[in-house]
Amino acid sequence: MNDIFANTETMQENEHPRFYTAESVMRGHPDKLCDLIADNVLDECLKHDPASRVACEVMATHGHIIVAGEITTSAKPDVFNIVRDTLRDVGYDPKDYQIDCYIHDQSPDIAGAVEPELADGEDEDTLGAGDQGVMVGYACNETPEYLPMPVVAAQRLVTLLEISRMTGVIPDIGPDGKVQVTMEYNGDTPVRITTVVISVQHQPDTDLDDLFEKLKKNIFPLAFKGMPADDVEIMLNPSGKFVQGGPDADTGLTGRKLMVDSYGTFAPHGGGAFSGKDATKVDRSGAYMARYIAKNMVAAHLADRCQVTLAYAIGQAEPVMVDVNTFGTCDACEDDCLAAAVRKAYDLTPAGIIKQLNLTNPIYKYTAAGGHFGRKDFPWEKVDNMSDFISYIQ
Missing domain, CATH: 3.30.300.10 (GMP Synthetase; Chain A, domain 3)
Structure with a gap:
């Protein structure tokens, strides 16, 4: 156990415990799928034109992906194939989705504010902020990542769920899911992880008790390494089944x-x-x-x-x-x-x-x-x- 927890029993009696919760979501979560598509479009523009101006928004719903926004670039991003490749990489079948693209140039008013015409001798690298x-x-x-401990724990859990799914260590896991970690603090000191909620997509015939045992063996020890989690309550899919996921179950933005x-x-x-x-x-x-x-x-x-x-x-x-x-x-x-x-x-x-x-x-x-x-x-x-x-x- 880390030294940061060594003196928790000597806390002053007037320090009341507080509880903080952090959340993280898998790549197949509908909102994260949209973020991934938008950032893949951005990367494709920057690969060919580092001066690209991109403001890309994505909406994903049952059988439909909509990409819209303002892009000014000399690159020619193939938005339709970017969407298909992202869907496939995350774990969804691109054939299940109609893709619509509504892209236009950046507003000239915004472009003129961000990169105004320069006077003689003015620094060519001067850029105005793209928005207020x-x-x-x-x-x-609290952690080597210089982040709050429950934030790190939630991120670790999601990363390990993704790895377990992609490597086949836990093949029952689907691409959609989210986790939530609640931690007790005494003053500013993290004392213990109290509750972990994991909602993860799975196959129709998955036994949740069996899935829990696989998570307990392959994920929890790594996710909570170096953290006080000896007395944690873990809730797996508290709503019951989670078979239908992704944009088929929930609209993403x-x-x-x-x-x-x-x-x-x-x-x-x-x-x-x-x-x-x-x-x-x-x-x-x-x-x-x-x-x-x-x-x-x-x-x-x-x-x-x-x-x-x-x-x-x-x-x-x-x-x-x-x-x-x-x-x-x-x-x-x-x-x-x-x-x-x-x-x-x-x-x-x-x-x-x-x-x-x-x-x-x-x-x-x-x-x-x-x-x-x-x-x-x-x-x-x-x-x-x-x-x-x-x-x-x-």
Whole structure:
């Protein structure tokens, strides 16, 4: 058991337990299927034209996939085959779906605000924000991923369910499913996982008791490794059968799993979805940059928890707000001092963020499912030397 749990019995008596819940969903969940399709379209555009402007929305329902949005690019994405390939990869038969595509160019008003005509000598890399909005990044020292423990547990469970299905270790599992992890906290310390809810699609003749035993043997030990889960209540398919899944059972839309994509109930969300948007849309790039800054502050031991909030106005390059909240866990300086240091140490313009995090690379299909944060191969998850930042703290 990790040292973080060693002193839970010595907590002050006046600290009342609190409970937090995190959720994650499988790739075949209708909403996640839509996110995957949208990000695959984005990646295909970026492969051939890194300057592509993409705002792709997808709807999936019984026998029907609709792709719509604004795309300005020199690439020629084959949307119909992208949809078919994504359906097949997730575990659905493309022949079961009619595909409609309604794509047009980006609004000239938005395009002119994002990339205005430049005066002589003006920086060609200047980009205005693709929209107004608020973006939040969060990090804490509960796990090696610098994420809250129930968030990590939920993501692990979904990843292991996917692997077990694709490798045939548990062939009864279907492509659709979701998990929910509830954890008890004493103060800011995670004490124990109390309840896990798993709803997963399965074959018509699957025995749920047998499926539970397979999950108990192959998934739970890995999912909860290093976590206090000795007394957890696990509920498998509490509604009973889950045979019909995916778009046949429920309509899906892009951007409808915002808290699954980010930090659950541990941090607020600005409201802007991530998937299907290129990096000039600060809904996405700003959220990635805020996470990058928050994670690096915690990794540098400046704080135990950190929330970074950015706000932008459409067409304007610099953020209209930078806020840092360390929840009283930073001894180096006050939060307003940290916010001022963030403005000095980081280029928070869309162009600066895109350059810092290399966001013109076609990597977005990997973000669409399993959470946008916590996986070290994403550039916004990189931990850097913070000496330059620390030099700005006064």
